[in-house]
Amino acid sequence: MSWSFVARYVELVAWSVYLGGALVMELVWRPAQEHLPMSQIGVACQKMGRRYRWIALAMLCVIGLTSLTLLPGRASETLSISSRFGRSVLALVLCWCALVALVVSMAFSAHPALHVRMPSDLDPDARAAARAEVGRAIRRMDRTLRSELAIALTATLFAASLSAGGLL
Amino acid sequence: MGSYWWGIVGSYLHLIGMAAYLGGSLTMEFVVGPAQSAIPPAQAQVMGQKTADKFLIVVWGSLGLLLASGIVQAFYKGTNRMVLLGAGWFSSSYGWTQFLMIILWMVLVINGLIMTFVLRPKLAGKMSAQVGAQQVQAKQQEMIKAARLITRITRIDLGIALFLPLAGAGLIRGAGLFTGTALFDLTALMGLH
Numbered sequence: 001m002s003w004s005f006v007a008r009y010v011e012l013v014a015w016s017v018y019l020g021g022a023l024v025m026e027l028v029w030r031p032a033q034e035h036l037p038m039s040q041i042g043v044a045c046q047k048m049g050r051r052y053r054w055i056a057l058a059m060l061c062v063i064g065l066t067s068l069t070l071l072p073g074r075a076s077e078t079l080s081i082s083s084r085f086g087r088s089v090l091a092l093v094l095c096w097c098a099l100v101a102l103v104v105s106m107a108f109s110a111h112p113a114l115h116v117r118m119p120s121d122l123d124p125d126a127r128a129a130a131r132a133e134v135g136r137a138i139r140r141m142d143r144t145l146r147s148e149l150a151i152a153l154t155a156t157l158f159a160a161s162l163s164a165g166g167l168l
Numbered sequence: 169m170g171s172y173w174w175g176i177v178g179s180y181l182h183l184i185g186m187a188a189y190l191g192g193s194l195t196m197e198f199v200v201g202p203a204q205s206a207i208p209p210a211q212a213q214v215m216g217q218k219t220a221d222k223f224l225i226v227v228w229g230s231l232g233l234l235l236a237s238g239i240v241q242a243f244y245k246g247t248n249r250m251v252l253l254g255a256g257w258f259s260s261s262y263g264w265t266q267f268l269m270i271i272l273w274m275v276l277v278i279n280g281l282i283m284t285f286v287l288r289p290k291l292a293g294k295m296s297a298q299v300g301a302q303q304v305q306a307k308q309q310e311m312i313k314a315a316r317l318i319t320r321i322t323r324i325d326l327g328i329a330l331f332l333p334l335a336g337a338g339l340i341r342g343a344g345l346f347t348g349t350a351l352f353d354l355t356a357l358m359g360l361h
Binding site: 018031 | 192
């Protein structure tokens with residue numbers, strides 16, 4: 001079993017885990033939220049986000065590393081910007097950078113905003129404001145997850161085109 | 169649409185199908201499932217039921233997508249067309265790998281059918297107020313047994329789903345999975361190679 005074969009397998013699994021996670025968030029978790037109260041959605045999102053962000057980041061790192069080890073095997077002319085393959089690889093790299101930026105922003109900005117502790121002596125107005133803040137944070141998180149999924153699906157298209165010589 | 173585009177569409181949908189199944193299962197198991205423990209039991213039950221219902225749709229969709237895109241991919245890569253139709257399944261590493269993938273896909277479908285039509289209805293069954301204590305206990309035992317079986321089958325499916333990309337990686341390199349391995353040597357010994 002050659003290293004490139006192992007790397008390809010690891011890359012496939014890592015990409016599947018990453019994209020599958022994004023698909024579950026959009027197709028499973030978002031519709032399920034409609035049946036839960038806002039306060040519980042916040043708690044569940046927070047708990048899920050804690051794991052999901054590290055899994056997503058780890059998978060993106062694995063994808064980056066395996067791609068780095070697989071690409072040098074290609075002839076240098078196919079990796080040039082003048083070839084269809086090279087341009088598709090460049091598009092993939094850009095998508096990967098965008099995904100890393102989105103996951104990092106989700107992990108260190110959108111996700112912590114979900115974590116709002118309300119003291120028991122809070123007056124009704126302040127409580128309503130805090131709840132509205134959590135609602136905004138959930139919507140922001142939803143938007144980030146949707147953008148992440150859209151970019152991941154675009155990246156998958158470029159990746160799928162590589163075996164046929166590229167897309168652009 | 170030429171074979172170039174069909175090839176890309178086939179690969180694209182195959183990757184999405186595999187990601188939805190494998191990544192989806194892992195996310196359900198290790199991200200969505202544990203989050204249920206953070207909310208009150210009544211709402212956790214609603215969350216578990218709703219997410220499982222939706223995920224079942226994703227699972228069936230991805231299994232259908234894997235079959236359709238697998239056929240498209242093999243059909244538009246001319247040399248593989250005959251292997252897809254069964255000619256040469258057992259005479260090459262590529263054919264063996266493809267045959268194995270189809271068998272494993274069938275196992276996933278059978279497991280999915282068992283979970284959808286046998287085990288999940290047992291979990292969702294409701295009891296009327298008139299039933300006795302013994303019947304309640306029997307029903308609870310049945311539900312526990314069904315839940316255990318679902319967990320076991322899910323783990324088997326996860327193992328298969330983790331193996332399938334390995335076979336897929338073998339097909340991508342064009343040689344299949346069994347080149348130089350004991351299994352492929354066995355097929356050679358049996359005169360199948």
